[in-house]
Amino acid sequence: MTRTPFVIRFCNATPKSGWIALGIFAAIAMLLLPALHLVLPPEHPLHVSAYVITLGGKIMCYAIVAVAMDLIWGHAGILSLGHGLFFALGGYVFGMYLMRQIGRDGSYQSDLPDFMVFLDWKELPWYWAGSDSFLWSLALVLIVPALIAYVFGYFAFRSRIKGVYFSIITQALTFAAMLLFFRNETGFGGNNGFTDFKRILGYGVTTPEMRVTLFALTALVLMATLLLGRYLVTAKFGRVLAAIRDSESRVMFLGYNPLHYKLAIWTLSAMLCAVAGALYVPQVGIINPGEMSPANSIEIAIWVAVGGRGTLIGPVIGAAIVNLSKSYFTMAFPEYWLFFLGALFVGVTLWLPDGVVGLWKRIQARRVA
Numbered sequence: 001m002t003r004t005p006f007v008i009r010f011c012n013a014t015p016k017s018g019w020i021a022l023g024i025f026a027a028i029a030m031l032l033l034p035a036l037h038l039v040l041p042p043e044h045p046l047h048v049s050a051y052v053i054t055l056g057g058k059i060m061c062y063a064i065v066a067v068a069m070d071l072i073w074g075h076a077g078i079l080s081l082g083h084g085l086f087f088a089l090g091g092y093v094f095g096m097y098l099m100r101q102i103g104r105d106g107s108y109q110s111d112l113p114d115f116m117v118f119l120d121w122k123e124l125p126w127y128w129a130g131s132d133s134f135l136w137s138l139a140l141v142l143i144v145p146a147l148i149a150y151v152f153g154y155f156a157f158r159s160r161i162k163g164v165y166f167s168i169i170t171q172a173l174t175f176a177a178m179l180l181f182f183r184n185e186t187g188f189g190g191n192n193g194f195t196d197f198k199r200i201l202g203y204g205v206t207t208p209e210m211r212v213t214l215f216a217l218t219a220l221v222l223m224a225t226l227l228l229g230r231y232l233v234t235a236k237f238g239r240v241l242a243a244i245r246d247s248e249s250r251v252m253f254l255g256y257n258p259l260h261y262k263l264a265i266w267t268l269s270a271m272l273c274a275v276a277g278a279l280y281v282p283q284v285g286i287i288n289p290g291e292m293s294p295a296n297s298i299e300i301a302i303w304v305a306v307g308g309r310g311t312l313i314g315p316v317i318g319a320a321i322v323n324l325s326k327s328y329f330t331m332a333f334p335e336y337w338l339f340f341l342g343a344l345f346v347g348v349t350l351w352l353p354d355g356v357v358g359l360w361k362r363i364q365a366r367r368v369a
Contacts, residue, residue: 030219034212050211054283057215059323060222061280066303066315067225068272073301074310075233076265077245078162082170083273084297085177086145090274091287092181093144095194096128097137098205098282102198114196115189125187134201141278142271149270150263157262162248171294178292193288194281205282218279222316225272229312232265241265302345308355317356 033048033056040047065087072078099113108117112124130136152173156166184190197205204210232238243251244258251258281287290296299322307318322344329337352359
């Protein structure tokens with residue numbers, strides 16, 4: 001009897017309890033936690049602090065990136081070590097809008113951003129045109145990363161570059177972009193990046209109302225990303241991606257052109273990362289070239305591996321586990337955090353090749369047996 005690939009079996013046999021849990025998470029993320037933050041006073045034992053709201057929003061942004069990585073790595077077999085670039089690009093594009101919204105409330109009381117005044121810029125660069133428009137900025141959040149991903153992916157996939165070679169050139173791409181953004185003359189704030197944001201659509205970005213709005217919006221986008229991912233991987237498109245992952249040459253023999261499928265999921269994944277970056281910046285309050293570092297992109301792959309590659313929900317769990325652990329260890333044992341991260345990745349590779357979700361499924365299977 002022909003064995004069905006694990007990814008297809010998981011997606012087609014997702015238990016109702018999983019969707020119930022997703023609905024409960026939606027209610028908590030979009031209703032309960034914001035209410036506990038806004039309604040209850042800080043001295044109340046059930047009050048949710050601003051730190052928790054901000055940390056939760058940040059982790060959900062990372063979870064969106066992890067799902068985007070899972071779509072190309074877990075379901076199409078494309079390991080990217082440069083997805084931090086698309087995440088940062090989305091953050092920079094929306095950060096330009098946030099910088100324009102500061103207006104004359106900056107330190108120099110100028111229509112130009114403070115870093116441009118400091119560097120003696122006389123006018124905005126041409127690529128800042130329209131950055132004061134919210135809708136135009138949202139459009140650019142999708143267009144800019146999609147265009148870069150499409151052009152890069154077209155030449156890479158057409159040249160049949162894959163495996164470790166593709167991973168290396170994606171890492172080189174994000175490293176080159178990081179070096180470019182570190183330069184002051186590029187007009188993106190140099191090594192300091194963008195910070196000191198004031199408003200979104202005229203509302204204070206640090207107010208409790210805006211904070212919970214961004215938190216709930218991030219939760220909504222995360223759930224929409226999971227639903228979109230599940231729809232794609234269970235459709236014919238997803239089955240072709242799985243076939244490309246398992247044996248690209250056989251797919252070509254059957255008459256399919258892998259270029260179009262790989263390019264489509266690669267571009268979509270880049271756009272999802274950019275959306276996560278745009279949601280991340282106003283909640284964290286800063287964006288700089290450090291977000292493009294190769295180490296950050298490698299960490300994204302670790303989130304997916306820890307949670308369970310090819311499971312969609314696994315990367316969300318992995319992003320939460322790693323980043324919550326990071327928040328704790330960087331405060332308790334800051335000098336040992338990188339050792340912990342390396343040990344975690346090595347341990348998952350050796351003993352949990354299917355990640356946390358795979359471990360849970362094996363436990364359930366043993367109980368049934």
